[in-house]
Amino acid sequence: xxxxxxxxxxxxxxxxxxxxxxxxxxxxxxxxxxxxxxxxxxxxxxxxxxxxxxxxxxxxxxxxxxxxxxxxxxxxxxxxxxxxxxxxxxxxxxxxxxxxxxxxxxxxxxxxxxxxxxxxxxxxxxxxxxxxxxxxxxxxxxxxxxxxxxxxxxxxxxxxxxxxxxxxxxxxxxxxxxxxxxxxxxxxxxxxxxxxxxxxxxxxxxxxxxxxxxxxxxxxxxxxxxxxxxxxxxxxxxxxxxxxxxxxxxxxxxx
Amino acid sequence: xxxxxxxxxxxxxxxxxxxxxxxxxxxxxxxxxxxxxxxxxxxxxxxxxxxxxxxxxxxxxxxxxxxxxxxxxxxxxxxxxxxxxxxxxxxxxxxxxxxxxxxxxxxxxxxxxxxxxxxxxxxxxxxxxxxxxxxxxxxxxxxxxxxxxxxxxxxxxxxxxxxxxxxxxxxxxxxxxxxxxxxxxxxxxxxxx
Numbered sequence: 001x002x003x004x005x006x007x008x009x010x011x012x013x014x015x016x017x018x019x020x021x022x023x024x025x026x027x028x029x030x031x032x033x034x035x036x037x038x039x040x041x042x043x044x045x046x047x048x049x050x051x052x053x054x055x056x057x058x059x060x061x062x063x064x065x066x067x068x069x070x071x072x073x074x075x076x077x078x079x080x081x082x083x084x085x086x087x088x089x090x091x092x093x094x095x096x097x098x099x100x101x102x103x104x105x106x107x108x109x110x111x112x113x114x115x116x117x118x119x120x121x122x123x124x125x126x127x128x129x130x131x132x133x134x135x136x137x138x139x140x141x142x143x144x145x146x147x148x149x150x151x152x153x154x155x156x157x158x159x160x161x162x163x164x165x166x167x168x169x170x171x172x173x174x175x176x177x178x179x180x181x182x183x184x185x186x187x188x189x190x191x192x193x194x195x196x197x198x199x200x201x202x203x204x205x206x207x208x209x210x211x212x213x214x215x216x217x218x219x220x221x222x223x224x225x226x227x228x229x230x231x232x233x234x235x236x237x238x239x240x241x242x243x244x245x246x247x248x249x250x251x252x253x254x255x
Numbered sequence: 256x257x258x259x260x261x262x263x264x265x266x267x268x269x270x271x272x273x274x275x276x277x278x279x280x281x282x283x284x285x286x287x288x289x290x291x292x293x294x295x296x297x298x299x300x301x302x303x304x305x306x307x308x309x310x311x312x313x314x315x316x317x318x319x320x321x322x323x324x325x326x327x328x329x330x331x332x333x334x335x336x337x338x339x340x341x342x343x344x345x346x347x348x349x350x351x352x353x354x355x356x357x358x359x360x361x362x363x364x365x366x367x368x369x370x371x372x373x374x375x376x377x378x379x380x381x382x383x384x385x386x387x388x389x390x391x392x393x394x395x396x397x398x399x400x401x402x403x404x405x406x407x408x409x410x411x412x413x414x415x416x417x418x419x420x421x422x423x424x425x426x427x428x429x430x431x432x433x434x435x436x437x438x439x440x441x442x443x444x445x446x447x448x
Contacts, residue, residue: 008349011336012275012356013376020284021274021357027266030295031259 067094070108074190079104082115083122086191088141109141111191128172130155138164139188145170145177146187184208195232195240202226202248213237220251259299265308266295271357273316276350279334279341280320290319313347363429370425381423 068077070087077085080097087093091108095101103123114122116135124131126140136150145154147164154170154177155161162170162177169187170177185208186195195212197205205228206217215237226248232240241252270291277287294315298305305311324332334346341349360368373384 005352007336007338008353009356010375011279011349012353012360013372014337015278015282015284016357016360016372016376017284018361021271021288021354023267023270026270026288026292027263030266030292030299031263 062098063096064098065094066097067092069093076191081117081120081122084113086111088190106140107142109139111137111139111188113137126172128157128175129170129177136166137188139191143172144180144187145172146184148188184211186212193233197228197230199227199229202228202244202250205244206252209237209240216255217241218253218255220253223250226250261308262295262299265298265312269309269312270295271354272350273312275353275357276313276334276346277316277320279336279346279350280317280332281323282335286323290323291316294319317343367425367429371429374426381426 068075068085068087069092070089072089074089075087077087077093079085079095080101083102085093085104088109088111091106091110093104093106093110095104102117102120103125105125107127110124112122112124112133114133114135114137118134121132121134124133124140126142128142129140129145131138131140131145132153132155133150136152137148138150138152139146139148145152145164146169147166149166151166152164153161154164154172156172156175156177158175160176162179164170164179169180169184171180185197185200185204189195189208189212195208200208202219202223206219209215210217228244228248230243230247232243241254244250245252273291273294274284274287277290278284281287281290294312297315298308298312301311321332333340334343335341336349360371363371370384373379373387374381379387
């Protein structure tokens with residue numbers, strides 16, 4: 001080894017330590033740092049955007065409306081809280097299941113069997129009134145509210161309200177709900193599929209069935225003093241008329 | 256901007272030479288690695304075209320080394336070797352071979368490297384080295400290792416109780432390795448990186 005090399009070797013040996021200046025280790029360190037760096041930069045501006053996006057998605061998810069429509073036939077649905085709704089043909093109903101599961105907006109005629117929840121009133125916002133209940137069975141249409149079970153509060157657009165109990169109805173006219181004394185016995189038969197009569201005068205039974213089937217009905221013979229007690233499914237009007245006729249010994253005909 | 260593959264090649268070729276180069280300035284191996292690694296990171300982030308990566312890196316390491324020295328209060332930071340200041344060109348020129356020597360020392364069998372370091376770095380006599388190594392090697396662990404490797408007691412004794420003559424022998428063989436095979440062996444080693 002010449003003189004210069006001796007200098008070099010001395011210099012190297014002076015500083016030599018095992019494991020120092022390890023190219024492989026240093027490369028892993030440096031390449032790890034630098035390759036991560038652009039990612040960090042991206043993260044810096046991407047994270048707020050991602051957070052905003054996620055928040056936006058959450059908001060839009062929370063604000064999502066669920067909509068139900070009935071076209072030619074009555075349609076039954078179950079809402080998130082367990083409430084059963086039946087939409088008459090042409091009715092619409094929508095609500096926000098994640099934001100306000102106990103508040104629905106509707107048009108047309110809808111029958112409700114509300115799942116009971118004392119601490120969360122169920123609210124129906126209809127064009128002519130707002131109906132608030134805890135857990136009852138009732139129906140709301142454009143011009144009336146009919147209660148089958150429980151208690152219902154009906155508020156008109158101007159704030160006047162009435163409280164209905166089972167068997168009562170409210171007419172919605174000119175923004176003022178008024179109690180209707182002459183309610184039909186089975187306003188919700190179209191939704192429940194059941195006509196129930198309890199010593200109901202025959203004239204009221206016929207009105208009820210006429211309203212439901214859209215067919216005027218008449219009694220052949222004397223109907224005075226006759227009343228009906230019983231339950232019918234609404235599958236077939238002719239069958240019902242025949243059953244009533246047999247029971248009351250009269251003849252019922254379509255006009 | 257250089258491709259990461261080009262930077263990796265520069266790194267594997269010049270990392271150790273740049274360390275030796277910076278060592279002439281800083282004299283502190285720990286500080287050296289930081290300076291060289293920072294320089295590579297800076298090259299990585301360099302957005303202007305770099306025509307000569309090697310020249311760019313030497314210049315970056317030089318500037319960073321000088322900055323580091325200025326921070327410690329040196330008025331005129333110069334590279335040096337054990338005997339005193341040398342020129343920057345000299346430091347750069349030497350760094351390559353010194354890096355190879357470093358790698359060769361790394362590759363020496365442990366006993367040879369120990370003897371070499373104790374003699375050349377610490378200035379111990381061969382007698383002192385022999386004593387030093389006899390003490391340090393007389394451990395249960397090494398005995399067990401030697402036994403595990405199937406050495407006879409004679410061989411273990413020879414291995415552990417090294418004589419002055421053995422030390423001299425180790426050193427001359429180490430130097431021979433460095434002188435004869437060193438640079439060539441280093442080319443071989445570099446080709447593995």
